Amino acid sequence: MGDFQTKEFQTILKARKFVREAGVASAPVDLERLAAAANAKIKIVDDLSDDESGQTTQIKGKHVIIVNGNHREERQRFTVLHELAHIVLELASQHHGPKLTTGTLMRYGKRPPEEMLCDVFAAECLLPYDLFSKDVGDVDISMAAVKELAEKYKASLTTTGSRFAVSAHEPCAFVLSEDGQTRYVSRSKFLNELKGWIDFNIPLPQGSVAYRLIQNGSKTEDYDELASDVWFNGGIKIRPLLAEESVLLREWNQCLSLIWFDDSLKPVHEPRDEEDEDEPLLKELDGTLPWPSKSKRR
Ligand SMILES: [Zn+2]
Structure with a gap:
């Protein structure tokens, strides 16, 4: 690969x-x-x-x-x-x-x-990078935004979605699956920084919106917020929740999934184990500054 x-x-x-x-x-x-x-x-x-x-x-x-x-x-x-x-x-x-x-x-x-x-x-x-990434930067991530840009550029939803994820200004992936297997994945650099990998040619994860759409058969698109370990092995510690919006293309037995993290999905409090790590450090700093005060430096 x-x-x-x-x-x-x-x-x-x-x-x-x-x-x-x-x-x-x-x-x-x-x-x-x-x-x-x-x-x-x-x-x-x-x-x-x-x-x-x-x-x-x-x-x-x-x-x-x-x-x-x-x-x-x-x-x-x-x-x-x-x-x-x-x-x-x-x-x-x-x-x-x-x-x-x-x-x-x-x-x-x-x-x-x-x-x-x-x-x-x-x-x-x-979807030339310079033009398109500016347009992507002007919208919030959603399948509706991908559809609008697809119309503007006269491109298919599949093509637009895959370029959308690459240009996104947040951690974002676009997955094309076929016959229930992932076939093509594109990712933003922000997702790479979080080490959010999705493999090619693996079965769609159970619990994903894409998987549910295929099983269910009555809806053709849906949105949900899921634990990040549904799509990412071991999850992503600082981003416990992800958003997924998926669309079925029945004609080709394909499903398109837009997967992303944004600020609305951040936990109100940091995860507990991180707070525990921070507290002793804060106590240490409390009252005793590790650098000289202004008057001493002068
Ligand atoms: Zn060819």
Whole structure:
């Protein structure tokens, strides 16, 4: 996993450079402009079968990205950027050949790392860091906020959520699970600082909102506040409570979970064992200052 994360990080940096050099500075991102920067043209066609998202061909030394015009706009945009990623990163398609099928794009289960890296590149282009992190900083963390930003950037909830967590100004994670297993996890640096890890390819924790939604079957989304050890092994001592908001995407047997800590979830009192540690220290300090008073220093 460490190796993938290094490649993922390098891919993100390449995407940022690509967007910056193409001069993209407003949302939604101008795809024609990005395509031109990679010597590519976008062609929207209506005669692809529904299970085909797009393909790339070469015409007179130029890349032509063909997109299925019958798909939703957000999906067309992601397809274009995924195909652009293959061109810019010089990564050959690993299992869809020249054609990118919808199943390949939407299902995470058995995707080769090259394909996941192309998705990472696409997401970074769709939601450029500088623009997007400013927008994330202006809102409180919630699935509703992710939905609003998804509309603004014309991106899917999945893509927006994963970038949202990375840009969040609080400890925050976004988990994509499929068939009840975690498939992709993104985290803010603040969560990394708390050492809040969530593994890929593990069963959804029992007691999580995501797990309950899948078991229950009547609701498609829910919010709850949970003990932090539901998602994080051994819990997080200074953050006993977390918030989780999850949404089911039944079409793909997937669930999206936004997990975060904010000030409203902090305990009113610090945990007892920490108070006990602090008290003797406070008594020691009481009355005897360990440094000279102002008059003595002068
Ligand atoms: Zn691909």
